[in-house]
Amino acid sequence: MAKPNRCESCNDITASSTRDLLNQDLAKQVRTAYDRIEDRGMSACLFGSGGTCCRNCNMGPCQIIDGVESMVGICGATADTVAARNFARTVAGGTSAHTDHAREMVRGFIATAKGETPHEIKDVEKLHDMAQLFGIETADRDKNEIALELGERALAEFGKQDSSPLTMLKRAPLKQQKIWKEQGVEPRGIDREVVEMMHRTHMGVDQEYHNITKQASRCALADGWGASMLSTELTDIMFGTPVPKRAIIDLGVLREDMVNVTVHGHEPLLAESLCLAAEDEEILALAKKAGAEGINLAGVCCTGNEILMRRGIPVAGSFIQQEMVLATGAVEAMVVDVQCVMQSLAQVVKGKHTDIITTNYRAKMPDGVHIQFDEHDAYASAKQILAHAVGNFKKRGEYYIPKDKKFDVVVGFSHETINYMLGGRFRQSYRPLNDNIINGRIRGVGALVGCEHYKYSDDIHFEIAKELIKNNVLVLATGCAAQALGRRGLMRPEAATEYAGDGLREVCETVGMPPVLHVGSCVDNSRLLIALTAMVKEGGLGDDIAELPAVGSAPLWMSEKAVAIGQYFVASGAHVIFQDLPISGAKKFSEYLLKDIKEEFGACWGVQSNPLDIAKAMIAAIDGKREALGINK
Ligand code: XCC
Structure with missing residues (x-):
């Protein structure tokens, strides 16, 4: 039922359009998630939010209390095993979503190459780059013929059964590839990694949290460097690579x-x-x-x-x-x-x-x-x-459009666009970005990705981004986080003058770009992997992603996909900070994800509940990398 105090209950909804709409009589008839949160009237289950509720078999559900001997699972599973299994299944869930999405895109790509859709192969340059990566001959061949072979090879990556690594891993910095090999986490087949993850977290299989997390990394890498990256690249080839x-x-x-x-x-x-x-x-x-x-x-x-x-x-x-x-x-x-x-x-x-x-x-x-x-x-x-x-x-009845609630944005910052904007028409390289990081005009790169959450104000993205750009951190944004930042005016070039620190402002004003760049959808987080790799390859900032002054956050995550994304960034060497993670009920596993995993991949997870603390932690992580590189003058 409608709530007369709707607006009071939504006082912390920042999007002025949302507030405006919910104030209308018309909208008061509608129950939204804000009402449902209030109506539930109960706080979240502590075992669920701490990651220690196990319902992987029918002997339970077992609620585990870490350190209490009588409160292990009926099978004997400890808090660390249960939390690691739940975390890993979340990664598998997220990866499966990106994988199924990517598979549909590849199927559409093949149909397009065969002339069976209204679409066409638009980005021939990218087609050739991808063909080269897959070892496909391009000389004197029609673009559709190349695309068909590429599409079929891409489709085979999903069901690959041999144990060689996924083709796209070759795009990563060499040191990164070596780390994956040493750690035994190179993904083999995209679907295989999800299936193996689900198997290993079934009752009575993998009961060692380091080993479970190892497969979670392999599964997540199959998402980032496999499914998501294939989807982004083939979608670009088919529909055009974004430009501003x-x-x-x-x-x-x-x-x-x-x-x-x-x-x-x-x-x-x-x-x-x-x-x-x-x-x-x-x-x-x-x-x-x-x-x-x-x-x-x-x-x-x-x-x-x-x-x-x-x-x-x-x-x-x-x-x-x-x-x-x-x-x-x-x-x-x-x-x-x-x-x-x-x-x-x-x-x-x-x-x-x-x-x-x-x-x-x-x-x-x-x-x-x-x-x-x-x-x-x-x-x-x-x-x-x-x-x-x-x-x-013709059936439209009473309606209300908050007409003044529309905001200008400049979008289209694919990896290629960033290359072009910062590298110039003729140079087309990341070197100028690296130079600006080395000379300190740009302190580092911060990625704000992922969802929004009804329990928290949607101002959180804005507050974090404002703090980052004030401190000369260039922000790259994807997903719904990007839309929230666009609604707050940070995706206009003028935002650099209004909000950015001196160094970042100078760079943005020189090339005419906003201080917060819209990089795309959630599968397009793979563009960030490519951008980070390009920064490594340009030189001057270390040999792998772990050395770059770059850090990511999904402060308002809600979907399993965000956790899969977080894990592929960590396993690729990029530090990631979330507002919460369902692991706090398991001491050793938490310590592993929040600290010790760094010894394997050069990066770990971080958790900060306060938005400004997220921004501060991101800046501190960037400064730490600058210090290690000897450029923190
Ligand atoms: Fe979904 Fe992708 Fe999250 Fe938005 S950001 S709420 S996953 S739509 Ni992708």
């Missing part, structure tokens, strides 16, 4: 006079097809006939990031705004595929003209309308979905 673009984000991007279709989820095959079909004459004629000026496509969550980065399509909302987008009453259809789509959406639109259109056989929802998206008939599928949305336009 101006765009707008937040709820105000919805249009009064157009059919509003929001696209939410992760796999951009669907969204790209909708972008093409939204300009189809037949669809436009239908929209006109319904009294609309056309189709207004807008993104939500990471699908939003994908089409924002490549096409400059506006983003209507991030993860915590998905219900608000619908609460406006102005959306004719929300088209969803996989991941981060809340089941509550169908309830939010009850009594409204809006349809939630599920499009993927893997992800259906009670009360959703299912229109299966067929990548082999992508254009027709997209037209069918849009025609359905147009049919709802």
